[in-house]
Amino acid sequence: MGSQTNQQNQTETEQLPCVLVHRFPSIEFHSCRLGGIAVAGASYAFAEDVADYVVALLIDVFRRLSAGHRFVRSRVWPVKGEFLLGSKLGGKRIGIVGLGHIGSEVAKRLMAIGCNIAYTSRNKKPSVSYPCYENVCDLATESDVLIVCCALTPATHHIINKDVMKALGKDGVIINVGRGALVDEKQLVESLTKGEIGGAGLDVFENELFDLENVVLSPHRAVLTPQSIQSLQQLVLANLKAFFANKPLLSPVQLE
Numbered sequence: 001m002g003s004q005t006n007q008q009n010q011t012e013t014e015q016l017p018c019v020l021v022h023r024f025p026s027i028e029f030h031s032c033r034l035g036g037i038a039v040a041g042a043s044y045a046f047a048e049d050v051a052d053y054v055v056a057l058l059i060d061v062f063r064r065l066s067a068g069h070r071f072v073r074s075r076v077w078p079v080k081g082e083f084l085l086g087s088k089l090g091g092k093r094i095g096i097v098g099l100g101h102i103g104s105e106v107a108k109r110l111m112a113i114g115c116n117i118a119y120t121s122r123n124k125k126p127s128v129s130y131p132c133y134e135n136v137c138d139l140a141t142e143s144d145v146l147i148v149c150c151a152l153t154p155a156t157h158h159i160i161n162k163d164v165m166k167a168l169g170k171d172g173v174i175i176n177v178g179r180g181a182l183v184d185e186k187q188l189v190e191s192l193t194k195g196e197i198g199g200a201g202l203d204v205f206e207n208e209l210f211d212l213e214n215v216v217l218s219p220h221r222a223v224l225t226p227q228s229i230q231s232l233q234q235l236v237l238a239n240l241k242a243f244f245a246n247k248p249l250l251s252p253v254q255l256e
Contacts (some may be wrong), residue, residue, distance in 0.1 A: 001128065012055035017114075040239040040251040043101045046228035050177055051105035053222035054147055057175050057201030060216045062087045067213060090114035095143030097136055097159065098150025099125055106147055118142060121150070136160065140167035145175065160184060165191045171198045177222045180204040 006190065031057075032039050060066050063086035071083050094110050096103045096119040105243045107117045114129055118131040125132070133139040140146055146168060150156055160174060160183040166173070172199065176183050185205060191197045192212050199214040203222040209215050239249050 034252055038243055038249055040235075040249045041101075041251045041253045042232055042235065044251040045232040045235045046100040046223040046225075047105045049111050049225050049228045050102045050149070050222045053203065053218070054149070054177055055109050055178075055205070057216055057218065058089055058110075058145065058147075058173070059061045059174070061173050061199045061201045061214075062089050062092075066216050092116070092144040093118070093142060095119065095133075095136075095139040095146045096130075097121075097139070097146060097148045097182075099128070099130075100149070100151075102177070103129075103147070104151045106149065119219055136164050137167045140164045140172070143168065144171065145173045148174065148176040148178045148182050150182065152180055152181055157181050158184040160188070162187045162191075165197050168197055173197070173199045173201070175201045176205070177203045185209075 047082055064084065068083055071077060090113050092115050094115045094117050096107060097251065099121040099200040103119065111117055118133060118139060120133045120136055146160065148160060158181065162184065165187060174183065174188070188200065192200065201216040203218040204220055209217060237249060239251060242249055246249060
């Protein structure tokens with residue numbers, strides 16, 4: 001079935017002069033490169049919206065907003081009184097996994113809050129001064145938070161694994177706005193329930209984590225606002241116009 005799907009994707013792709021993608025695994029980059037097919041990325045259109053969402057998830061996890069909402073709505077506040085304190089976000093060491101368009105927007109916002117930024121990515125970014133680590137484990141060792149916003153590829157499948165979670169530590173937080181399979185979810189559940197990491201904010205996940213109080217879940221809506229949908233439409237048209245005018249694409253993807 002997988003082979004048939006790949007063949008179908010390859011056949012459909014070969015019929016197109018230009019492709020715009022958000023989910024990189026759905027595109028046969030090798031076939032595009034061989035066929036001279038231009039590929040444009042969509043993350044330009046919604047990077048700011050996703051970055052806003054990351055900040056929202058972080059604040060929710062650290063200040064326990066959703067938990068506080070449930071506490072009040074359950075009418076136990078007058079009975080139990082005190083609610084467990086949250087933690088300050090400013091000053092936290094943030095490790096960004098994938099410093100692309102989305103990761104860069106996340107860094108800008110968290111720098112403004114007073115966080116310290118470091119990252120790991122496929123390539124070192126000479127345009128930024130943030131410390132760059134060669135692998136996720138080394139980044140996790142020096143971070144309070146890991147924000148996962150890289151593309152899902154065979155190389156990044158379960159990139160957040162047991163070793164990474166152990167390196168992050170018992171107070172560490174994982175935020176995932178990339179793809180569910182970037183995180184080893186079975187290990188994440190075990191680490192959360194055993195108190196081996198502190199919490200998580202997940203816009204994407206493979207299965208269900210409904211019973212964990214230290215997890216904030218979102219229905220895969222980080223990229224979606226009316227404004228981002230409009231921006232995406234405009235980006236598609238602009239890339240097509242550029243392509244047919246023999247001009248450079250506005251959001252080209254490097255076909256490695």
